[in-house]
Amino acid sequence: MKWILAAIAVLVASQLVSGWWAPLLALAVWAGGVLLIMLAGRLPGDREVHPLAATPGVTGPVPAAPSPLIVAPASSPFPVPASHSFEPAATPNSAQDGNSWCLPLEVIGIFFNERWPRTDICTTREYFLRGGDRMLLRYAPPCATPAGQFWTCDVSGRWRDGSLPRQEVRVSAAGFACIPIPHDGVYEIGVGQGDPTGAEHGEIEVWLESDSPDRLAQSNVPLQQSGVTWRCDAAGQWHVEITYESTALDRAAIPARQQVSVPRSAVVLFDPRQLAWDEAGIGDPTTDWEADRRHVFRYYLQLSRGDVLAIEYAWRHATFGVPMEDSHGISFTHGELELSQFVRSPTLLSVQTSWSETSAETSRVMTVVCPDDGIFQLDLTLYGPAAWRSRPSADFLQLRVLGVFLRRPAQVRDFSLIEGWVEDWYRRTVPVPRAALAQCATDSRMQHLSGAQA
Structure with missing residues (x-):
């Protein structure tokens, strides 16, 4: 603005006079313009800044923001050990106004x-x-x-x-x-x-x-962990040993989600109408006390961390809810479908029949995410009379297991089913990975060579 006034002053002075009077007149014109603007309070840089009122029509000082409500005691509810700090970690996208x-x-x-x-x-x-x-x-x-x-x-x-x-x-x-x-x-x-x-x-x-x-x-929900190892003894008997059972310390469980339908890109991994169960109509050795009333169908899958499966199922509800008498009273027939890690948790999916539902066969689709590499078992467990043991699973449940996202598709069935021991508790069919079979063969050859050299 000051340079614009100077240009105007030079132009006016040059038009009025000439010679050595022109610069003096130009300076006088410029000084007069600056003085008029300052008196009017319009010169940029000298303008007073006033905050906008929060409410139209309200003047006066802006009140201070209220203090946040304290819902907890100011002091910690328990003493803090010297080796542990309770300073909260930085929270992403934290509210700047103190809200929570x-x-x-x-x-x-x-x-x-x-x-x-x-x-x-x-x-x-x-x-x-x-x-x-x-x-x-x-x-x-x-x-x-x-x-x-x-x-x-x-x-x-x-x-x-x-x-x-x-x-x-x-x-x-x-x-x-x-x-x-x-x-x-x-x-x-x-x-x-x-x-x-x-x-x-x-x-x-x-x-x-x-x-x-x-x-x-x-x-x-905390993620549950379990670990197993496979061992073959000198007599050729396979043993599955549980190495640890504990709660994960660094991850939360990913809950199963119900979907409207199966993605079109999914591939069928197991369908009892086309593939046989690995174990069908068996009694569970861990529950001998109800061996005549508990019937298990079991299928194994070797999965990788991050694999996504879709499980499509429809119960035949008319079969369930029938009363059964036993020495302890009356119970009702029902069924459970569960996908869990071999031999222990975590359980990725657990659903069961509901007798209050309509008798119509309603298909549901659940997607699950595999939390870790390992072998998982899909169990259909039926609670009913002894005659159920010889009936096919399709009489109770329609089922398909599909792979929506698989990191190692060739590994899903890359194991052998062998009769073995779980710890020293009971014998059952156990899935043994190819890597464990190869290691056992190598150990056997080394023992044979050592014996020959001796």
Whole structure:
């Protein structure tokens, strides 16, 4: 703007006079223009900035933002060990205005349990939680109990590179006790023991608080792990040994999802109308006490981490819900379909018949994601009279297993079925991977060579 005024002043002075008077007149014109603009308050750089009112027509100072509501005590509900920090981890996409979102996880009833799981605790719950979130606990007493009461619980945690030692928490009915989550991992809540008389004690509410609503949509079910090894003894007998059974420390389980239909690109992995079950109409050796009433159809699949399967099934409901009499009373016929890891958890899918459903055969499609490499078993378990043992599975269930996304399609059936021992507990058909068979053959040759040299 100042340069524009200078140009105008030179032009006006040159038109009025000439010679050595022109520069002096131009300077006078320019100074006069600047002075007029400053007096009018219009010169850029000197303009006073006023904030816009939040509400039209309202003037005066803008009130300060209200402080966020504190739902937890200012101090930690339990002492912090020196080796563990409860500073919340950085939360992605955290709310800048201090807002947070809460999700109810569970309501746990308080009761008396003499033997399990440990002294002074009637029950425990495990959740997979993420660093930066908060677990909120609140005591809901019976109606006749004063609101100022509290209940004693304990909290512990474990993750890949560390753990949170078990600590006692006094859970009040007056407000939430807030447990900050320092790392992604599995956290366990133990609920204090109830009275042996069976008196009503109320409930413990468990909530999850996060600065990001997207995190509340993620699974809080911890992934279960199991491990097995195969061993062939000198007599040629195969043994399956369970190496560990524990809860995963660094991952949440991926729940099965119901789909409208099977993707067109999926390939059929198993259909009982075209392929035979690996084991059909067998009794389960782990449940000898109901061997005459429990009938199992079993099929094995070797899967890779990240494989996606679609399981399409339709129960023949008219077959189930029939009463059966036994020495313990009356039970009803029913069936269960389960996909789980050999020999133990995790269980990827578990569905069963519902007698209240319509007798029409409704087809459902469930998709599951394989959490780890391993051999999995698909079990159709029927609970019914002994005559069911010889009937085909199609009399009870229509079934197809399809591969939607397979990382190693050639590996799905790359094993041998051999009669073997599970630990030293029972004999059954066990799937032995080709790698274990090759290792056994190599060991046998080495032993034979060693014996020949000796």
